[in-house]
Amino acid sequence: MPQYWLMKSEPDEASIDDLAHAPGQRLPWTGVRNYQARNFMRDRMKVGDGVLFYHSSCAEPGVVGIAEVCSAAYPDATQFDRKSKYFDSKSTRDAPRWMHVDVQLKEKTRLLSLREMRERPELADMIVLRPGNRLSITPVEPDQWRAVLALLRT
């Protein structure tokens, strides 16, 4: 059984259109520097898991597409790149601190805005809607996944 996830990305960094125009419509989910989010990718994500692609820190935050996990977790190259803002001097090639998966676009959707999500009782328990939530990757329950997909098609 696949699991489901919501993954936040700042559109200035990697937008749904960036994903749509990437080779194979696949992108490495680089730049995660939070242990809980890393652990989700490293320990719990499987190829084929469903992903809600979410735009954050922008004028209209919300879900903008459906994607799929398309690789196992592997070391994030940006942690070794001194010129990258994601460079981590404490990480080593022998024991890389940061890992990520690749994701592949399944479908660009309409914007399901955060505001609209908050209005929906069937989504009320989603972690991303919890006050103060800052986690960039959160698990999504199967019934929440189905409810979001239904809303995206309205």
Added chain:
DNA sequence: GCCAACGTTGGC
């Protein structure tokens, strides 16, 4: 730009 929430760091 503000600020609440919360994760990380580092002194002790």
Added chain:
DNA sequence: GCCAACGTTGGC
């Protein structure tokens, strides 16, 4: 191991 200080996230 505690916890204050600090930094980051991200909606508004």
